[in-house]
């Protein structure tokens with residue numbers, strides 16, 4: 001009988017892992033990939049939707065196009081996970097397996113920030129799509145981009161939001177009547193890369209964007225339109241654009257797999273403390289950023305481990321903890337930072353100056369994955 005592998009979550013991590021397994025073993029493997037959604041959306045597409053550069057329909061990638069030999073993709077919601085018996089219960093069935101991979105990503109905890117439920121956030125597909133209709137009516141006053149806690153997905157994304165908002169308001173002819181502030185619970189926009197952070201801070205200064213590092217939003221008073229920060233100070237706003245606090249999905253917390261909010265793993269092998277159970281991507285506590293490219297790298301390492309176990313031979317590649325992030329700098333220019341968390345004693349970042357030519361690289365990042373996963 002083929003090895004039975006259940007992968008929970010068809011995001012960056014789950015799709016990449018299933019794709020590698022299918023490429024290597026084809027119909028000789030039985031992968032069950034489970035996701036509650038019927039479409040996938042790249043994280044960065046949320047910014048494009050929000051600023052009206054594209055539509056939600058244009059960036060939704062239907063899972064019906066994810067067709068791989070040896071992989072069954074089921075649209076079900078995971079309701080409980082027993083990591084000891086490797087039994088998963090969904091709203092439709094119970095799944096048992098030889099190997100279990102949890103790749104359910106990070107959820108948003110709006111309730112952790114009082115007032116956020118009545119305000120705007122741009123980290124969910126629905127939130128970004130709502131803002132698409134709201135932003136054109138903002139023509140004067142103070143726009144506050146506020147991060148409510150760390151860790152959060154894609155550390156450069158709030159900075160990209162600030163620079164894209166500047167461009168959006170400029171092209172609408174209202175930038176002169178608007179202020180932009182960004183509150184970030186990190187010491188700099190991209191801590192592993194001082195050069196990238198310096199370039200972003202210079203870009204904020206050139207555009208009159210106020211940057212408040214080492215601060216987070218703790219609550220919002222939507223009536224008074226005032227945000228409270230963790231140092232006790234307050235900031236009045238006319239438009240709030242929030243990044244909610246992140247948390248493990250409730251089903252993972254209830255499974256007993258999470259400790260301190262996330263699933264502890266061996267950072268190089270992604271093994272959890274449960275036999276034959278792995279965790280990859282945003283859900284796993286590897287010490288690397290919550291970003292798709294890191295989820296993919298972790299998935300590739302898990303794939304080598306599973307293939308070696310199934311075949312009884314072959315090398316296991318350890319997770320390298322490295323990846324490239326593209327940054328929207330505004331004016332059509334894209335910067336890039338290559339970060340590496342495991343090669344040296346501390347994380348490092350290599351910065352590539354923003355350039356219109358790098359847009360083609362970013363587009364290739366998306367189109368190559370669309371082709372690989374969805375055959376598009």
Ligand SMILES: Cc1cc2nc3c(=O)[nH]c(=O)nc-3n(C[C@H](O)[C@H](O)[C@H](O)COP(=O)(O)OP(=O)(O)OC[C@H]3O[C@@H](n4cnc5c(N)ncnc54)[C@H](O)[C@@H]3O)c2cc1C
Pocket residue numbers: 008009010011012013014034035036037042043044045046047076077078079103104105106122123124153154157249251280281282283290291292293294295325326
């Ligand atoms: C604004 C923004 C910009 C970003 N830009 C970038 C970027 O440029 N580059 C980059 O690499 N990353 C970027 N990211 C981050 C990236 O989107 C995530 O880090 C990445 O998707 C994580 O992959 P994952 O596989 O861990 O989880 P996800 O891709 O989030 O996948 C998890 C899947 O699990 C499913 N799921 C959750 N709970 C259940 C359940 N109970 N039952 C069934 N299914 C469930 C979800 O539907 C989801 O499909 C960005 C994120 C945001 C918000």
